[in-house]
Amino acid sequence: MKNLFVCNGYSDNIAIVNTSTFEKVQQISLKQDGNDRIGPHGICAYNDKLLVTNNYSNSLSLVNVKKKKVEKNIFIGMNCNDVKVIENNAFVVCGDINNIVNYSLDRNEIQEEIPCGNMPHSIDVHDSLKNIVISNMNSDSITFLKYGNEDYISNIRVGEYPTKALFSKDGKLIFVCESNMGSDKCGNISIFSAENLKILSRIPVGNSPVDMFIEKKMCFVSNFGDGTISVIDLEKFVETGRIEVGGMPRGIIKDKENIYIGDNYNNLLVCVNYYNYKKKSIYIGKEPTGMLIL
Known part of the structure; x- marks a missing residue:
């Protein structure tokens, strides 16, 4: 059994969806001590835990998957958008300071700030x-x-x-x-x-x-402005089809025959079968963005 973890930017939580049954089975609140808006946006795996970047609280949340709770929130920098891990270093995109912050998860401290372009x-x-x-x-x-x-x-x-x-x-x-x-x-x-x-x-x-989302020789693209998903053949470098999903598709991920799309307008998780284009959807929370399957 696999679970799909979805950042709900306006609901300040992570929705957990069973991919076998396509049901929301649980959610993890990112709020601690009654603090203000969190705004989860990006997500990645770190060992058996999750790292979540938060737009509004300017923080990185370390989430215990088994216990379904936040272990700690770490202030990183303004407008944290995304994160990836190399070894035990979290590289966090900070959109408002135009830097990538290298945070050591071993030492629990910022190692360096790496300049990049405007609004990463x-x-x-x-x-x-x-x-x-x-x-x-x-x-x-x-x-x-x-x-x-x-x-x-x-x-x-x-x-x-x-x-x-x-x-x-x-x-x-x-x-x-x-x-x-x-x-x-x-x-x-x-x-x-x-x-x-x-x-x-x-x-x-x-x-x-x-x-x-890239899988082997295919690329699946969420088109926020027209409610479609573009399917691209990466061997021929051409768009081979376009799937109508409606709303405002944002985050996208694929597992086996199913494409999962977060609809920001209707606050839905949409599941489209790649082979027959059959579509189903469930409510998961407000403003779904980053996704991860484990």
């Missing part, structure tokens, strides 16, 4: 190569660096308002979700070489793409 929004790491990529929304760029050699930092110009950047499984490619948010133009998925940081292809998708 997402982070991805390649575990074996120890490479890191960040999408910077307001500077229309991505930042590429190597773990253990933070003197090596490259900022690469991309399309407008990039909301996500991901490595391919082998680490040779970087996929960038260029949202073009606020314009009438469609968005794009751009593909860069991780070796020379040159662009290889640009694939048009839907209106205001904000998130994507």
